[in-house]
Amino acid sequence: MSEIDSIVTQTLLSHAGVQKVPSPKLDLFIRRAFLNAEECAGIVARIDAQRRPSTVSDFNGDTAFRTSETCDLDGADPLVSAVNDRIIALTGLDTLHGEPMQGQRYAVGQEFKAHTDYFEPDGVDYDTYCSVAGQRTWTVMIYLNEPGAGGATRFKAIDKMVQPETGKLLAWNNRRPDDTPNPSTLHHGMKVRAGTKYVITKWFRERRWG
Numbered sequence: 001m002s003e004i005d006s007i008v009t010q011t012l013l014s015h016a017g018v019q020k021v022p023s024p025k026l027d028l029f030i031r032r033a034f035l036n037a038e039e040c041a042g043i044v045a046r047i048d049a050q051r052r053p054s055t056v057s058d059f060n061g062d063t064a065f066r067t068s069e070t071c072d073l074d075g076a077d078p079l080v081s082a083v084n085d086r087i088i089a090l091t092g093l094d095t096l097h098g099e100p101m102q103g104q105r106y107a108v109g110q111e112f113k114a115h116t117d118y119f120e121p122d123g124v125d126y127d128t129y130c131s132v133a134g135q136r137t138w139t140v141m142i143y144l145n146e147p148g149a150g151g152a153t154r155f156k157a158i159d160k161m162v163q164p165e166t167g168k169l170l171a172w173n174n175r176r177p178d179d180t181p182n183p184s185t186l187h188h189g190m191k192v193r194a195g196t197k198y199v200i201t202k203w204f205r206e207r208r209w210g
Contacts, residue, residue, distance in 0.1 A: 001177045002175075002177075002179055004137075005027070005137075005173055005175070005177075007092055008091055008092050008093055008138065008173070009027060009173075010092075011090070011091060011092030012029050012031075012090065012091055012092070012171060013029075015031070015090055017031050017032060017033070018030070018031045018090075019031070021158070021160060023158045023160070025157050025158050025182075025184040026155070026157070026158065026172060026173065026182055026184045026185050027172060027173040028155065028158075028160070028170065028171075028172040029170070029171045029172065030162070030168065030169070030170055031090065031168070031169040031171075032165060032167070032168050032169075033167045033168070034086070034090070034142060034167050034168065034169035035083065035142060035144070035166075035167040035169075036167060037166055037167070039079065039083065039167075040142075040144040040145060040166050040167055040198075041144075042079050043073070043079065043080070043083070043103060043144055043198070043200060044103075044144050044145060044198045046071060046073060046074075046077070046079075046080070046103065047069075047071040047073075047103035047104070047105050047144075047198055048105070049071075050071045050072070051069035051070065051071045051103075051105050052069060052070055052071070053069055053070070054066050054067070054068045054069060054070040054104065054112070055070070056115075064113075065112075065113050065115075066111075066112045066113070066115075067106075067109070067110040067111060067112075068104045068105060068106045068110050068111070068112055068189070069104065069105045069106075069107075069110075070102055070103070070104050070105075071102065071103040071104075071105070072100060072102055073100065073101045073102060073103055073200075075100055075101065080101060083101070083142075083200065084098070084101055084202070087140050087169075087202055090169070090171075091138065091140065091171060093138055093204050094204075096208045096209065097133070097137070097204045097205050097206070097207065097208060097209060098202055098203070098204050098205075098209060099133075099202065099203045099204070099205065099209055100209075101200060101201070101202045102200070102201050102202070103144075103198065103199065103200055103201075104198070104199050104200075104201060105196060105197070105198055106147070106151060106189065106192045106196065106197040106198075106199075107192065107196050108192050108193065108194060108195070108196075109191055109192065110191065110192055111188070111189055111190055111191040111192070112188070112189035113188060113189075114154075114156060114186050114187065114188040115186065115187070115188075116174065116181065116182075116183065116185050116186050116187075117136050117139045117174050117185065117203060118135055118136045118174045118175070118181040118182075118185070119135060119136065120181075121181070132207070132210075133205035133206065133207050133208065133209050133210070134205050134206030134207045135174075135175075135181065135205065135206050136174050136203045136204065136205060137173065137174060137175060137204045137205060137206055138171060138172065138173055138174065138203070138204040139170075139171065139172055139174060139185075139201065139202075139203055139204075140169065140170070140171045140200075140201070140202045140203075140204075141153075141169070141170045141171075141199055141200065141201050141202075142167070142168065142169045142170075142199060142200040143164040143165055143166065143167070143168045143197070143198075143199055144166065144167075144198035144199060144200065145164070145166050145196070145197065145198050146164050146165055146166055146195075147164060147192045147193075147194060147195035147196055147197040148193070148194030148195030149192070149193040149194035149195070150190055150191050150192045150193035150194065150197075151164045151189070151190060151191070151192040151193075151197035152164065152190045153170070153187055153188070153189055153190070154187060154188045154190055155184075155185070155186070155187050156186050156187070156188065157183070157184035157185075157186055158184065164197055164199075172185055173185075
C-alpha cells in the first residue's frame with residue numbers, strides 16, 4: 001500500500017463509526033449517518049432540478065448498461081461545498097485531487113451494471129481521461145435516501161451487498177497495494193424496484209484535477 005493510501009486508511013479508521021469491510025481483496029469502508037436527513041433532502045432537490053442522462057467513458061454497445069440520471073453539483077453552492085469539506089475531513093484525501101461532486105438519480109428499473117470506477121489502461125479513451133490528472137484512486141459515495149425496494153450496491157468479488165440507507169457513506173480504494181487498478185472493486189448499482197434512489201459520488205485522482 002502506498003503511503004498516501006495508508007494515511008487515508010488510518011484517517012478513515014480514526015473517525016468514530018467508520019467500519020472496514022473485512023476482505024483481503026479490496027479496501028472498502030462504511031460510515032452510517034454521515035449526512036443527516038435535511039442535508040440529504042437538500043442535495044436531492046438539487047439533483048432533481050438539474051439532472052441529465054448519465055454517460056459512460058468507454059461505450060460497450062449496451063444501451064442499458066447505465067440508465068440513471070446525473071447532476072453536476074455546483075461546488076460553489078454552500079451545501080455542496082460543506083459536504084465536500086466533510087468528505088475531505090473524513091478521508092484525509094487531497095481536495096485538489098478531487099473531481100467535482102456528482103449526484104445520481106435512479107428511477108424504477110434503472111441501474112448501473114457491474115463496472116469499475118477506474119479507467120481501463122487499454123481503453124480507447126484512457127489518454128483522454130487520464131493524461132492530465134491521472135487514474136482514479138478513491139471513490140466516495142453517499143446514499144441520500146432509501147428507495148422502496150432494490151437499489152443495493154453489490155461488490156461481486158467479495159459477495160458484499162450494501163443496502164441504501166439515508167446518509168450512509170461508502171469509500172473504497174480503486175487500486176491494489178502496488179497501485180495498479182483493482183478489478184475486485186467491480187460493483188453493480190442494482191435495479192431500483194420501487195421508489196427512487198439518489199446518491200452522491202466523488203472520485204479522486206493521482207494528480208491535481210483540472
